[in-house]
Amino acid sequence: MEESTMQLQPGRSIGFMTLGCSLHEILTTIKAEVKTFPRFQLYHDDLCPISSPVQVVLPDNGLRLQFDGPDQRLRLIEVLDFTKARLVYKDIEVFRPVDMHGGATGPRFRHIYDKLLGPTYGGEYLPPKFESPDARGTYNLSYPGIAFKFPVQHSVYSPKNDFISLLSSSATGPATSMAVFSGESWQKARATLFTANPTTPRSSALVGTKGTGGGSDEIELVKVHGEGRVELVRRTNTPFWIILSETTPQDLIMELGAPDSIYRKNDHRLSIHKDRTTSDASDHSPGGLTPDDMLDSDRGSAIGTDNEDDWEDDDEAVLEAQEREIAAAEHFYNYYHHGFDILISQPTQISPPSPTVERKEPDLHAEGNLSAQPLNHLTATKIIFHGNIPGSYQFNRHRRSRWTLEHVPSAQYREALNSEMRFSDISGRLKEVFKTFYDNEEQERLQQRGMALNRGWGDSPGSSVELLGGWEDASGRRNQFANAGSVTGDGTTDVGNVELFGFPGMVFEVLKNGAVSSLTVY
Numbered sequence: 001m002e003e004s005t006m007q008l009q010p011g012r013s014i015g016f017m018t019l020g021c022s023l024h025e026i027l028t029t030i031k032a033e034v035k036t037f038p039r040f041q042l043y044h045d046d047l048c049p050i051s052s053p054v055q056v057v058l059p060d061n062g063l064r065l066q067f068d069g070p071d072q073r074l075r076l077i078e079v080l081d082f083t084k085a086r087l088v089y090k091d092i093e094v095f096r097p098v099d100m101h102g103g104a105t106g107p108r109f110r111h112i113y114d115k116l117l118g119p120t121y122g123g124e125y126l127p128p129k130f131e132s133p134d135a136r137g138t139y140n141l142s143y144p145g146i147a148f149k150f151p152v153q154h155s156v157y158s159p160k161n162d163f164i165s166l167l168s169s170s171a172t173g174p175a176t177s178m179a180v181f182s183g184e185s186w187q188k189a190r191a192t193l194f195t196a197n198p199t200t201p202r203s204s205a206l207v208g209t210k211g212t213g214g215g216s217d218e219i220e221l222v223k224v225h226g227e228g229r230v231e232l233v234r235r236t237n238t239p240f241w242i243i244l245s246e247t248t249p250q251d252l253i254m255e256l257g258a259p260d261s262i263y264r265k266n267d268h269r270l271s272i273h274k275d276r277t278t279s280d281a282s283d284h285s286p287g288g289l290t291p292d293d294m295l296d297s298d299r300g301s302a303i304g305t306d307n308e309d310d311w312e313d314d315d316e317a318v319l320e321a322q323e324r325e326i327a328a329a330e331h332f333y334n335y336y337h338h339g340f341d342i343l344i345s346q347p348t349q350i351s352p353p354s355p356t357v358e359r360k361e362p363d364l365h366a367e368g369n370l371s372a373q374p375l376n377h378l379t380a381t382k383i384i385f386h387g388n389i390p391g392s393y394q395f396n397r398h399r400r401s402r403w404t405l406e407h408v409p410s411a412q413y414r415e416a417l418n419s420e421m422r423f424s425d426i427s428g429r430l431k432e433v434f435k436t437f438y439d440n441e442e443q444e445r446l447q448q449r450g451m452a453l454n455r456g457w458g459d460s461p462g463s464s465v466e467l468l469g470g471w472e473d474a475s476g477r478r479n480q481f482a483n484a485g486s487v488t489g490d491g492t493t494d495v496g497n498v499e500l501f502g503f504p505g506m507v508f509e510v511l512k513n514g515a516v517s518s519l520t521v522y
Helices: 023-032 097-102 109-116 163-167 186-192 249-256 269-275 291-295 313-329 423-433 441-447 474-483
Strands: 006-009 041-043 054-058 063-067 074-079 087-089 124-126 136-143 146-153 177-180 219-226 229-234 240-243 261-264 331-335 340-345 379-386 403-405 451-454 497-503 506-510 516-521
Touching (some): 249 331
Antiparallel strands (some): 063 074, 136 146, 229 240, 331 340, 451 497, 506 516
């Protein structure tokens, strides 16, 4: 391992690892610095991957990083082995390697008090679970944004003695660990460690910036309003509205910045489902869209006709040529740091309105069916919001994108559905809201059933609706996470199996544990 010294900033960071940064950015940086971080281990709860914290352990660096589950932002940095963590605070080493010759494996209290941080208030003593003559308790010494754990001989401890005399005596050993957190003290901060609102942005590139430009800001939350209307709530700037089939690529670049990559769409294998007969999946729902049509990667830009049986051979050839030309123009804007991908293509049919939503603003479309843009004008037509669920096949390609569905209140529940909910709870509400879209219960059952998809095979589509490409090294990346110690509920490695569920204007990709790994809005 390449020796490197990292700067310590209490309440803020160790090296590039800044509190509040996204799991995606931290892992991406770690993987790029192989010499400095040769190994990492990812731990998560496979049954509750969103509600439970995610841990990243760097065994060769003596560090452990803890992220909250819903937002996947760094909340706690722990030093578990001072002999492997080369840390410097204001040009002073936190632990000097020369101290190891005396048997010390961590900084002693005198060094922290005299050389590093100076005076502080008394901390917290935790007695051992089992008393014995040699039993040791733990003393948590806390400063603003940083705390140390010291082992203390329990038989010597007395609450009447001052902590300075106790920690500087022979009854106290060197510090065994250190924590960097956001808060006045460890005792006050730990209760809300994973729930408090971070003061720093998810991206380290934005630390210290005020986000005055549209492209330099980050997306805090996505609000889906139905009928192709998506509101991007930003950290600093006013919200940016994307109107599908109207918002142009120039609008996106002006407001979101240049995409991280552009991918030319070339996968059409799901188009086979548009040929299903009405006995299998009817096409009589409002708006003419069924869940199978949602999965058709050609549907949005295909040119249709009312009487296909009357086509002449030449007409069919012209139509096919037009479809190929349209498909060749379609491409994705991949915003990995925002957590979503946007399909750029010709304007398409607008998704139907929700039966339960109350429109509070003027209709953004003249007729409510087709966009005002000319057919040969490229616009944003679909957006894929990625959940970045640990254990999923696409994990760490994007940072996590959080969303709410603002347009589907029910008579009993008015609050918005959100990305942290299990799909069973989401689908229950959506089935109630969109029940009037179906002619009968059988049609409803057929159109709302899940479509199986396996991403573990190299020729599987790469998203709910489209293949995003760039996965030549996907197997190696997935194995890296598995070999690094990724903890799952049953120990299996088959993380490619998902199901797709469609509702008007939306397609959900759902993992076996019920978490939504992506939401496609069209």
